Amino acid sequence: MGEAGVPHEFGRAFTDDNVPHPTLPRKRGRDDDCTPMSADSVVLRRGSSYAFQQLARAFNANATSWIGLIAFLVIVALAVLAPLISPYDPLDQDILARLEGPSVAHWFGTDSYGRDILSRLLWGARLSLVISTVSILAAMLIGGVIGILSGYVGGRFDMVVMQAMDVLLSFPSLIMGLMVVAMLGASMGNLMIAIALTAIAPFARIARAPTILVKERDYIEACRALGYSDLRIMTIHILPNIVAEILVMASLWLATAIRIEASLSFIGLGVRPPTATWGGMIREGFENILDSASLSIFPSLAILLVVFSLNMLGDGLRDAIDPKLRGGE
Amino acid sequence: MTTATDAPILAVENLVTAFRTGGGWHPAVRDVSFAVQRNETLAIVGESGCGKSVTALSIMGLVPPANGRVAGGHIRFAGRDLVGLDEEEMRKIRGDRISMIFQEPMTSLNPVLTIGFQIAEALHYHRDMGRGEANAAALELLDQVKIPSARQRFADYPHQFSGGMRQRVMIAMALACRPELLLADEPTTALDVTIQAQVLSLLAELKAAYGMAMIFITHNLGVVASIADRVAVMYAGEIVEIAPVNELFARPTHPYTELLLRSIPRVDRDTGGLSAITGQVPAIGAMPSGCRFAARCPLREPICTARDPLLVPLADAPDHRVRCWLRAPPSEMASEAGHA
Amino acid sequence: MLGYIVKRLLLAIPTLFAVLTIVFVLARVLPGDPAQTILGDQASQEALENMRHRLGVDKPIGAQYVDFLVNAVRGEWGNSLVTGKPVVEEVSNVLPYTIDLTVTSIVLGALVGVPLGVWSALRRNTWVDYVARMGSLLGLSFPAFVSAILLLLAFAIELRWFPVISTGKGLNSLVLPAVNLGIIMAAYVTRVTRSSMLEVLGEDYIRTARAKGVPTRAVIWRHAFRNGLIPVVTVVGLYLGILIGNSVLTEIVFNRPGLGKLIVSALNQRDYTVLQGMMVVYAFAIVLVNLLTDLTYGFIDPRVKRQ
Numbered sequence: 001m002g003e004a005g006v007p008h009e010f011g012r013a014f015t016d017d018n019v020p021h022p023t024l025p026r027k028r029g030r031d032d033d034c035t036p037m038s039a040d041s042v043v044l045r046r047g048s049s050y051a052f053q054q055l056a057r058a059f060n061a062n063a064t065s066w067i068g069l070i071a072f073l074v075i076v077a078l079a080v081l082a083p084l085i086s087p088y089d090p091l092d093q094d095i096l097a098r099l100e101g102p103s104v105a106h107w108f109g110t111d112s113y114g115r116d117i118l119s120r121l122l123w124g125a126r127l128s129l130v131i132s133t134v135s136i137l138a139a140m141l142i143g144g145v146i147g148i149l150s151g152y153v154g155g156r157f158d159m160v161v162m163q164a165m166d167v168l169l170s171f172p173s174l175i176m177g178l179m180v181v182a183m184l185g186a187s188m189g190n191l192m193i194a195i196a197l198t199a200i201a202p203f204a205r206i207a208r209a210p211t212i213l214v215k216e217r218d219y220i221e222a223c224r225a226l227g228y229s230d231l232r233i234m235t236i237h238i239l240p241n242i243v244a245e246i247l248v249m250a251s252l253w254l255a256t257a258i259r260i261e262a263s264l265s266f267i268g269l270g271v272r273p274p275t276a277t278w279g280g281m282i283r284e285g286f287e288n289i290l291d292s293a294s295l296s297i298f299p300s301l302a303i304l305l306v307v308f309s310l311n312m313l314g315d316g317l318r319d320a321i322d323p324k325l326r327g328g329e
Numbered sequence: 330m331t332t333a334t335d336a337p338i339l340a341v342e343n344l345v346t347a348f349r350t351g352g353g354w355h356p357a358v359r360d361v362s363f364a365v366q367r368n369e370t371l372a373i374v375g376e377s378g379c380g381k382s383v384t385a386l387s388i389m390g391l392v393p394p395a396n397g398r399v400a401g402g403h404i405r406f407a408g409r410d411l412v413g414l415d416e417e418e419m420r421k422i423r424g425d426r427i428s429m430i431f432q433e434p435m436t437s438l439n440p441v442l443t444i445g446f447q448i449a450e451a452l453h454y455h456r457d458m459g460r461g462e463a464n465a466a467a468l469e470l471l472d473q474v475k476i477p478s479a480r481q482r483f484a485d486y487p488h489q490f491s492g493g494m495r496q497r498v499m500i501a502m503a504l505a506c507r508p509e510l511l512l513a514d515e516p517t518t519a520l521d522v523t524i525q526a527q528v529l530s531l532l533a534e535l536k537a538a539y540g541m542a543m544i545f546i547t548h549n550l551g552v553v554a555s556i557a558d559r560v561a562v563m564y565a566g567e568i569v570e571i572a573p574v575n576e577l578f579a580r581p582t583h584p585y586t587e588l589l590l591r592s593i594p595r596v597d598r599d600t601g602g603l604s605a606i607t608g609q610v611p612a613i614g615a616m617p618s619g620c621r622f623a624a625r626c627p628l629r630e631p632i633c634t635a636r637d638p639l640l641v642p643l644a645d646a647p648d649h650r651v652r653c654w655l656r657a658p659p660s661e662m663a664s665e666a667g668h669a
Numbered sequence: 670m671l672g673y674i675v676k677r678l679l680l681a682i683p684t685l686f687a688v689l690t691i692v693f694v695l696a697r698v699l700p701g702d703p704a705q706t707i708l709g710d711q712a713s714q715e716a717l718e719n720m721r722h723r724l725g726v727d728k729p730i731g732a733q734y735v736d737f738l739v740n741a742v743r744g745e746w747g748n749s750l751v752t753g754k755p756v757v758e759e760v761s762n763v764l765p766y767t768i769d770l771t772v773t774s775i776v777l778g779a780l781v782g783v784p785l786g787v788w789s790a791l792r793r794n795t796w797v798d799y800v801a802r803m804g805s806l807l808g809l810s811f812p813a814f815v816s817a818i819l820l821l822l823a824f825a826i827e828l829r830w831f832p833v834i835s836t837g838k839g840l841n842s843l844v845l846p847a848v849n850l851g852i853i854m855a856a857y858v859t860r861v862t863r864s865s866m867l868e869v870l871g872e873d874y875i876r877t878a879r880a881k882g883v884p885t886r887a888v889i890w891r892h893a894f895r896n897g898l899i900p901v902v903t904v905v906g907l908y909l910g911i912l913i914g915n916s917v918l919t920e921i922v923f924n925r926p927g928l929g930k931l932i933v934s935a936l937n938q939r940d941y942t943v944l945q946g947m948m949v950v951y952a953f954a955i956v957l958v959n960l961l962t963d964l965t966y967g968f969i970d971p972r973v974k975r976q
Binding site for chain 1: 691809810812813815818819822833909912915917921955
């Protein structure tokens with residue numbers, strides 16, 4: 001899937017020179033030192049309509065992104081509607097009906113306190129989605145600002161900031177999340193902070209690359225001469241070119257965020273019970289694994305479903321985007 | 330018509346190679362016919378994207394199968410039709426009887442294998458030589474292509490060589506099994522001008538020594554003048570003119586050829602500015618009907634866009650064929666695109 | 670080659686110190702007074718002062734830094750605040766288990782992932798490719814503890830092939846955890862091998878090899894594969910970070926001794942010295958992995974050696 005029509009079997013796609021054959025990729029400009037293409041040779045466009053065009057094209061390139069998107073939206077819908085469609089209150093205990101398997105009364109069975117698993121799943125979905133969405137949005141914002149600033153200002157500042165980002169990146173997400181939550185205590189807010197911290201660096205990097213490219217363009221000087229503020233330059237000229245990439249990163253990191261939140265809840269560092277969290281439910285399931293499989297299986301499937309659909313979305317989009325546009329992965 | 334006294338080493342007849350783009354198959358190369366005699370150098374000239382590389386790859390059977398295929402015609406080499414030959418048979422011919430060298434010396438050699446190995450490889454597979462024997466032969470080849478200190482450099486890697494040297498290595502690789510035909514796809518385009526001359530003369534020397542035929546693809550008419558016996562001019566996937574080299578330069582007949590020659594900057598003449606050919610080569614999926622050059626041709630007439638012109642020999646020069654309604658109208662006598 | 674190895678080893682030393690410095694900074698960032706954490710809220714001022722002196726946190730920061738570096742390298746990482754035993758001992762007790770698990774999973778992951786990735790690249794856009802891509806995407810989507818629990822359910826509880834509660838010793842207790850980590854590893858490796866092979870197969874030198882008449886099998890394995898392996902090595906090195914996170918979860922589920930469980934219990938109990946020791950271990954591990962990766966490059970890619 002992906003690169004439509006590009007011959008990729010043995011042998012380089014041939015061009016006599018650099019004039020585009022409609023199906024064949026442009027040969028990259030290389031010289032003996034293998035220096036990368038100069039800033040001038042990369043095409044950057046402006047405007048929000050271009051951003052939408054690019055997105056539409058990326059989505060339509062293959063089915064995976066659509067499947068992922070739709071599956072994810074279904075889950076979001078279910079989560080949003082949880083208060084309406086949840087058959088029971090997630091905190092309602094029914095000790096007589098502990099650890100039961102699926103039945104007519106409880107489609108997914110009950111947990112160790114007799115609470116309905118399905119209801120808890122729905123409410124857990126809300127929690128997971130809120131935590132991951134907020135943290136990734138924050139990371140996008142903060143990381144994006146850092147990246148754009150760093151690329152724009154350049155020089156020493158840029159170097160220092162990027163070193164800091166590299167350090168952040170070298171920490172495994174889960175360990176970092178563990179440390180932050182252990183230090184600050186387990187609450188929804190702290191979870192969001194922990195997850196956001198792990199995601200800032202990658203977003204900073206993808207925001208920085210095109211910023212640098214744009215900065216080196218002559219027409220930025222012209223814009224400044226015309227009185228455009230730096231902020232305006234950044235919004236109009238830089239953002240449309242990285243929209244699709246940001247979306248890819250956002251979906252993939254959303255998936256990671258959900259995984260981290262679930263893992264932290266599993267360890268016991270998530271939102272405290274009796275609130276329903278997927279990770280917490282699996283922990284309960286683990287503790288009662290010999291008595292009930294449902295409690296382990298259904299939340300597992302739920303997590304898997306969400307993460308997988310987000311991964312499909314991000315992956316499908318990424319395949320469709322020209323690899324040359326990919327910055328710092 | 331002159332009949333060739335010796336059978337040509339290669340005879341391409343009505344070759345059609347198509348690519349899949351945007352849902353359909355479109356010919357990148359259409360109705361290409363030419364022959365190459367032993368020891369002859371045929372130059373194929375044209376703009377980027379005109380199909381010259383595709384033609385060479387079709388001869389070698391290296392058209393990427395995922396999106397391209399030879400859709401018609403014949404490629405007769407030493408009595409066999411290469412079109413439709415099974416892959417294993419084709420593989421035996423490649424590197425052994427027909428070789429190819431490519432444009433980009435910097436990327437055409439495998440970075441993790443020594444150059445000695447890469448040269449010896451062809452001998453190993455085609456001549457069944459053991460390592461020792463093949464290495465010895467490869468060393469000799471390195472000498473022949475004038476790599477200094479060949480013995481020491483035998484175990485070096487491509488990144489330790491300059492562009493010109495790498496191209497010599499490529500030549501050594503291609504000539505290892507003494508092929509009867511060499512396809513050279515713009516071998517000097519990526520090199521410095523001074524190195525170009527060296528490599529060209531090396532090629533000429535080896536060609537004479539080995540008694541090879543050569544198809545030399547280029548967009549540089551200056552190079553053509555110095556090395557070719559005959560020239561084929563291609564445009565948009567078709568041969569529009571083919572003639573012996575002196576004849577072509579003396580009497581460029583097709584409007585495109587004429588314009589090409591005129592656009593070469595000349596030091597000795599004051600032409601008052603560079604001339605270029607306006608317009609662009611049509612896209613593969615959007616080929617116009619009729620003559621493909623008509624849109625850019627200053628001589629354009631109604632017949633040009635109505636019907637495809639045929640490749641037709643000139644009345645007074647039978648081995649000079651042109652594809653143009655106006656400059657080479659078909660007479661009753663010679664009305665089919667034939668071999669030359 | 671020897672020169673390259675030596676150079677890399679020498680470079681590793683400043684890197685080690687850089688990472689240790691980062692660890693030092695991070696450790697000092699932990700909010701709260703370690704003395705207070707240990708002695709509790711009721712402790713007297715004097716007791717706190719004594720504790721601070723014992724811990725060495727009342728010295729100027731520069732002196733602390735030097736102490737830290739020296740102690741880290743000498744393996745004197747203090748004693749656990751919970752058990753009182755030397756941190757080095759706690760760590761070396763569980764280290765073999767973690768190493769076993771890590772190495773086995775990497776090997777498993779590579780043995781499965783590389784051939785699958787190559788096959789997938791060769792059969793691009795056929796059902797093989799599609800299955801491999803979706804499969805690896807699925808494999809990546811499992812949080813490590815989810816797959817661990819499912820494996821436990823299926824193979825230990827239902828099928829009873831493996832003990833449910835393992836001692837950590839012996840092959841039997843290695844299988845499921847290694848498979849768990851191995852699957853995720855294989856997913857990453859498959860993907861990167863596939864994309865790397867695809868890129869390599871489109872390179873000019875592959876076309877040259879074919880033009881020479883090299884048989885397909887040799888084109889793939891002798892010409893393409895070694896080049897394709899280079900990014901895979903990079904990814905495996907990068908993956909180690911994720912592996913650490915995953916092994917923490919795996920060790921919990923399978924009740925297997927290891928650094929993972931040690932970290933979690935230290936975090937839960939605020940065992941300050943163990944935590945710091947763990948971070949030092951982590952620092953050594955990073956440097957070691959980078960070194961190994963660099964050496965592997967030198968082995969595979971001749972361009973690297975001859976700078």
